[in-house]
Amino acid sequence: MKIIGVQDYYADDFAKCYGCGRLNHKGHQIKTRWDGEETLSTYTPKPEHTAIPGFVYGGMLASLIDCHGTGSAALAFAKENNIELTEFNAPRFVTGSLKVNYLKPTPINCELQIRGKIKEVKARKIITEIELIAKGEVCVSGEVLAVLIPDNFGK
């Protein structure tokens, strides 16, 4: 079954992200959706995403937390503002800050679950608390402050 994430509803120019853009065919194509009150992404690392052999690279784990945070913010913003997601109206958030705690080494040979709890929703800023789970154990925790992309982004 094809997983549909909020990232499938970003406008084309917002869908080129290496982490989660459906139009970036060299990227990770992370997809984030609701799972009850939590947000969920899943990802199976490639063999090259190694840190120490057998375990996932910390930068890859930070990348998963990063895009899960912006995706979760988009979902939460749409819910808060009663926006029905469709092609291609999803709000686009960018990361303001990221915290990652590596609690234990993350095994590389399995699917990872990245789960978010929406902690705070303001007009343009959303904070998500995130846990990354491998084989039933929380290996990484993190927090993402995501900001609704300003009209003058990068100008």
Next chain:
Amino acid sequence: MKIIGVQDYYADDFAKCYGCGRLNHKGHQIKTRWDGEETLSTYTPKPEHTAIPGFVYGGMLASLIDCHGTGSAALAFAKENNIELTEFNAPRFVTGSLKVNYLKPTPINCELQIRGKIKEVKARKIITEIELIAKGEVCVSGEVLAVLIPDNFGK
């Protein structure tokens, strides 16, 4: 001129990291060295490392900060303990926690400098404050707490 980083002195099993392992040919091969009292890595993103077109993906920036932090810790530990680095005796640190602040969008079409200041050196934990600079401007700041890899890592 070939840049030599502390990562060139990791033992083989510690040199497979996607971010900085000299033996990971699909990875970023980040190399970290001293530049006066600071530590320095440089990296030119590939076109696919996009966030919003024209700017670097936040997960890639977090990856650069991550490996720069563990590399800086290895350099600082060697200095503190009067270890002369050679093949393949470099101490190996792993990331305990990572903080990243995205201050402004990072342009993708240039070499990035990642600069570290060693903030704290304990027996097995080293904290590095890091700035990521593009075209003379600090675009990202961060902090890495790195931990000397324990003998029972992942066991």
